[in-house]
Amino acid sequence: MKMAEPVPLHKPVPGFDVYRLREDFPILRQRVHGKPLVYLDNAATSQKPLAVIEAEDRYYREYNSNIHRGVHTLSQQATDAYEQARAKAARFLNARSPKEIVFVRGATEAINLVAAAFGRARVKEGDEIVLTAMEHHSNIVPWQMLCEQTGARLRVASINDDGELLFEEYKKLIGPRTKMVAVVHVSNALGSINPVKEIVRYAREREVPVLVDGAQAVPHVKVDVQDLDCDFYVFSGHKIYGPTGSGVLYGREALLKAMPPYQGGGDMILTVSFEKTTYNELPYKFEAGTPNIAGGIGLGAALDYVTAAGLDAIAAHEHELLAYATAAVSEVSGLRLIGTAKEKASILSFVMEGVHPHDIGTILDHEGVAIRTGHHCAMPVMDRFHVPATARASFALYNTKEDVDALMAAVRTAKEVFGV
Ligand code: C6P
Secondary structure (H helix, E strand, O other): OOOOOOOOOOOOOOOOOHHHHHOOOHHHHOEEOOEEOEEOEOOOOOOOOHHHHHHHHHHHHHHOOOOOOOOOHHHHHHHHHHHHHHHHHHHHHOOOOHHHEEEEOOHHHHHHHHHHHHHHHHOOOOOEEEEEOOOOHHHOHHHHHHHHHHOOEEEEEOEOOOOOEOHHHHHHHOOOOEEEEEEEOEOOOOOEEOOHHHHHHHHHHOOOOEEEEOOOOOOOOOOOHHHHOOOEEEEEHHHHOOOOOOEEEEEOHHHHHHOOOOOOOOOOEEEEOOOOEEEOOOOHHHOOOOOOHHHHHHHHHHHHHHHHHOHHHHHHHHHHHHHHHHHHHHOOOOEEEOOOOOOEOOEEEEEEOOEOHHHHHHHHHHOOEEOEEEOOOOHHHHHHOOOOOEEEEEOOOOOOHHHHHHHHHHHHHHHHHHOO
C-alpha cells in the first residue's frame, strides 16, 4: 500500500522571507562551540537588526547631544530624533497622542512608575489589587510593595492545567474593593495569551483601571491600545529588537495628567524654587533626568523594522514554528510541555523527566542552541505546575524550522547523555 505523503507542518508565510530577514541580524552568523548559533532565548531578549544598531551608532557618531535643553544644532537634531521615536511608539500602539507615551527603562520601570505614582494616590487600606497566577515578578512585586505601604491586599486569579486564566473565577475577584487590575498579555513562562480585551471591558465597566504588561506581547501580536481600551500598557524595547534600557509606558492622557510625578529632577519641571516646583507637561512630567537618548532612538528604529516586516506576517510565521515545535516535542518520550493553552505565542516551555532544566540548557549550549532555563522570574507559575524550573525555547521573527530541528536534535543528545 502506498503511504500518503506526510503533510509539512511548517507552512511558509507568503511574502515573509525569513532567510532574507536573518541577514539583517549579524549576530546570528556566528558559531558557538563550533556549531552554528541557534538563538532561541528571544523572550529574555531578542537580537538587534542592523537598522537598530546603525540608528544608535549614527546618534553617537553624528549628533550626540542632550535633548530638550540646547538651542544648538546637535541638540535640536537629537531632540527631533527622540521625539520622532516617541511618535513612532504612539503610532505603533495606536495611542491617541505622543503625550500618552512615557519613555522608560523597560516594562519593570513602567510598572513601578504606575504602582508608585498612580497606585499610591489611589489605593488605601482594605483595597484590593487583582493579579493573575501567571504574572512575571515585575508585575507582582511593585503591587506587593504598594500593598505593604498602604495596607491593601493582592487577589490572585487562578489558571488551569493548560495555563489558561479561569475567567469566570477571575471576574468574581473584581468587586467593590478592587482599585487596580494588572494582567500580563502574553505569559513569559507559559506563552498563554490572555483575553485582555474582555478583561479590560469587565474591569472598566466596574470603573477599575487596568494595566496590561505587554513585554512578551508586542513582538508577536498587534496591539491597539484604543481598541483594548486599557488604562496603561507597558513594554520593553529589548524584547522587540530594540536596545536594552529602553521601553514604553502608555497611559491614558487624563490619568497621566492627574498622577503625581514618579521621580523628581531635571526635565520633569517647569519652574523650581525652594518654596515650590511646578511640573512639566505630559509626558515629560514622568521623565526626570537625562534619558536613554540613543536607546529611545534605537527603539524607534526597531518599531519601524517590525512594522515593515509586518506584525501579522511575523505572528503567522511564529505560529507555524510553535506548532511545528509542539508536535516535535510530543514525539520525544519523557518530555512534558508546561503551558498548553489554546491561545499561545512563541513560547515552548518544557521539562524532561529525570533531568534538571539547567543540565538540559548546558548540553544544548554545547550544541550551539541558546535557550533559557530556570523559573523565568515567574516563581508562582513554577509552584502552580509543581516544577522547580523549566527549559524554555522562545521564537522570534528570524527563527526557522531548521532552528527547531536543531533544538530537537540537541534535546535528543541531552536525553542520551543523561540516559533517560
Ligand atoms: N522577562 C524573560 O526571560 P524588563 O526586565 O523590565 O525588560 O522586563 C520585565 C518583564 C515583565 N513582564 C514580562 C511578561 C516579562 O517577560 C519580563 C521579562 C524576561 O522572560 C526576563 S526575566
